[in-house]
Amino acid sequence: MASKAMPQILPEISSIPELKHCSKSPSPLEIPQTNNSCASAPTVSPETANLSKMSHKLEPKEQKQDHHLKESVVEHGNMNGSSTSFQTYEGSNQLKVSASARLTAPSEIGDRGNSGRCRPSTSSDVSDESSCSSMTSSTKPHKANDSRWEAIQMVRTRDGILGLSHFRLLKRLGCGDIGSVYLSELNGTKSYFAMKVMDKASLAIRKKLLRVQTEKEILQCLDHPFLPTLYTHFETDKFSCLVMEFCPGGDLHTLRQKQPGKHFPEQAVKFYVAEVLLALEYLHMLGIIYRDLKPENVLVREDGHIMLSDFDLSLRCAVSPTLTKSSNPDAEALRKNSQGYCVQPACVEPSCIIQPSCAAPTTCFGPRFFSKSKKDRKPKTEVATQINPWPELIAEPSDARSMSFVGTHEYLAPEIIKGEGHGSAVDWWTFGIFLYELLFGKTPFKGSGNRATLFNVIGQPLRFPEYPVVSFSARDLIRGLLVKEPQQRLAYKRGATEIKQHPFFEGVNWALIRCATPPEVPKPVEIERPSKLPSSPSGAADGSSGAPQKGSDGYLEFDFF
Numbered sequence: 011m012a013s014k015a016m017p018q019i020l021p022e023i024s025s026i027p028e029l030k031h032c033s034k035s036p037s038p039l040e041i042p043q044t045n046n047s048c049a050s051a052p053t054v055s056p057e058t059a060n061l062s063k064m065s066h067k068l069e070p071k072e073q074k075q076d077h078h079l080k081e082s083v084v085e086h087g088n089m090n091g092s093s094t095s096f097q098t099y100e101g102s103n104q105l106k107v108s109a110s111a112r113l114t115a116p117s118e119i120g121d122r123g124n125s126g127r128c129r130p131s132t133s134s135d136v137s138d139e140s141s142c143s144s145m146t147s148s149t150k151p152h153k154a155n156d157s158r159w160e161a162i163q164m165v166r167t168r169d170g171i172l173g174l175s176h177f178r179l180l181k182r183l184g185c186g187d188i189g190s191v192y193l194s195e196l197n198g199t200k201s202y203f204a205m206k207v208m209d210k211a212s213l214a215i216r217k218k219l220l221r222v223q224t225e226k227e228i229l230q231c232l233d234h235p236f237l238p239t240l241y242t243h244f245e246t247d248k249f250s251c252l253v254m255e256f257c258p259g260g261d262l263h264t265l266r267q268k269q270p271g272k273h274f275p276e277q278a279v280k281f282y283v284a285e286v287l288l289a290l291e292y293l294h295m296l297g298i299i300y301r302d303l304k305p306e307n308v309l310v311r312e313d314g315h316i317m318l319s320d321f322d323l324s325l326r327c328a329v330s331p332t333l334t335k336s337s338n339p340d341a342e343a344l345r346k347n348s349q350g351y352c353v354q355p356a357c358v359e360p361s362c363i364i365q366p367s368c369a370a371p372t373t374c375f376g377p378r379f380f381s382k383s384k385k386d387r388k389p390k391t392e393v394a395t396q397i398n399p400w401p402e403l404i405a406e407p408s409d410a411r412s413m414s415f416v417g418t419h420e421y422l423a424p425e426i427i428k429g430e431g432h433g434s435a436v437d438w439w440t441f442g443i444f445l446y447e448l449l450f451g452k453t454p455f456k457g458s459g460n461r462a463t464l465f466n467v468i469g470q471p472l473r474f475p476e477y478p479v480v481s482f483s484a485r486d487l488i489r490g491l492l493v494k495e496p497q498q499r500l501a502y503k504r505g506a507t508e509i510k511q512h513p514f515f516e517g518v519n520w521a522l523i524r525c526a527t528p529p530e531v532p533k534p535v536e537i538e539r540p541s542k543l544p545s546s547p548s549g550a551a552d553g554s555s556g557a558p559q560k561g562s563d564g565y566l567e568f569d570f571f
């Protein structure tokens with residue numbers, strides 16, 4: 011059915027300079043050249059020889075002015091002992107590969123530009139294709155009460171389909187390597203969204219269509235309080251558009267810069283990393299390895315809670331979540347003292363108090379898991395024995411193996427740099443770097459350049475600055491996460507469950523953290539409605555000609571609370 015809505019913007023544009031402009035010039039991953047001496051590099055272990063080895067596969071930086079460093083890689087998973095071959099393709103070049111193969115056909119590496127951001131992600135990406143269910147409010151029960159679904163549905167019912175012409179692009183929120191994100195209003199609904207607009211021709215030329223596809227498919231699967239809701243997506247001749255929830259609080263990188271000393275207080279860090287941990291746990295449960303955790307990708311919602319964004323570097327793999335009996339001595343000790351407290355498998359803290367403000371019934375009262383009819387009920391002591399030890403949900407795709415070179419220099423795990431193949435443990439490494447950066451205001455292995463950073467990650471021991479003073483438990487957690495050998499790293503075996511039990515998170519109510527008071531709630535956003543509507547996504551993106559101006563109707567102020 012044709013759209014009846016009056017277009018507020020021209021859905022297509024003839025040129026795409028601003029969208030192109032948005033992507034910074036390639037910022038390559040600086041890999042040591044084989045013929046380069048390493049005089050200035052810090053002392054590194056013999057393992058760093060792999061850096062040089064890797065450089066064989068990469069083109070010298072000087073040669074790649076207008077094209078990207080290329081490396082082809084293979085994602086393969088090995089779940090429960092059985093290896094899996096993934097079909098991978100990018101554009102029309104379909105690669106079908108079997109486990110442990112390593113190809114040298116084109117892909118890209120090291121060229122993720124981010125406007126205003128100095129730490130672009132890098133990738134040589136391929137991933138498997140798997141289908142996810144299509145998204146509607148009914149398939150996303152956690153977000154079902156969101157009025158934006160109703161607005162979308164209302165327009166769909168009225169016009170049949172939803173397209174770019176139904177949205178008014180108000181201002182550009184940011185841009186990255188694969189697209190620009192606009193604050194958008196669904197015409198006539200006062201519902202606001204973040205719309206990621208990606209230029210298909212540009213993506214095709216840069217062989218990044220697969221990344222867009224990956225991101226879209228992952229977003230379609232998600233239904234979690236700390237992960238984005240994808241309300242709809244559509245294509246025009248020129249653009250691929252994802253319509254997501256708008257986060258008015260900016261990202262944690264920007265927020266950190268505004269803190270005194272450019273680092274967060276430890277309590278605030280605890281809150282943010284706890285929410286990120288839950289998001290990563292959920293992703294791993296779905297077989298998604300995120301691979302690009304950094305403060306720039308953690309956005310702050312209108313209510314001050316976080317939203318992990320940007321899934322184009324994520325890897326999908328098979329996972330089989332299992333409920334196991336805990337063999338963790340800490341959990342066991344806690345259990346003995348926790349009669350009458352929360353015993354949800356994932357919530358081992360003896361402090362679970364239902365907050366009146368949180369109406370959502372949760373599984374916080376673990377014994378319900380084991381509820382039986384009255385006659386089958388055993389005396390208390392027996393029940394206690396019966397549920398000893400508490401079950402733990404293990405959903406860690408640690409056996410997945412990817413050879414991709416993806417991430418952001420300061421956040422890259424050693425196994426990625428060494429090209430040894432990596433699994434979900436890379437997310438726990440990046441989680442450690444993330445925790446360190448929020449607490450200390452800098453990352454632990456940053457060198458004078460990208461190359462030095464990579465050497466530091468592999469060869470330098472972890473050190474903590476004297477200032478700011480940070481608790482022992484925080485440093486202990488970081489030490490557990492930033493273990494260079496992935497198999498020895500905290501959470502390698504049991505995933506997020508292991509991290510949640512660390513003393514740093516003492517007092518965190520995992521089941522109800524979404525109801526906790528955030529460290530900071532963003533001010534209601536005042537939006538300038540452009541008097542002249544941008545003629546295109548690129549027009550809206552243009553900071554000069556298409557910049558939002560005060561319209562005849564004045565400023566549009568809307569309250570997010």
Ligand SMILES: Nc1ncnc2c1ncn2[C@@H]1O[C@H](COP(=O)(O)OP(=O)(O)OP(=O)(O)O)[C@@H](O)[C@H]1O
Binds near residue numbers: 184254261
């Ligand atoms: N839901 C959102 N709400 C508010 N701002 C957003 C939202 N999503 C993205 N942005 C802004 O847009 C910027 C670019 O978005 P995003 O990182 O998804 O693009 P990208 O092209 O995938 O970038 P990257 O190069 O990091 O992959 C972000 O840095 C952020 O500032």
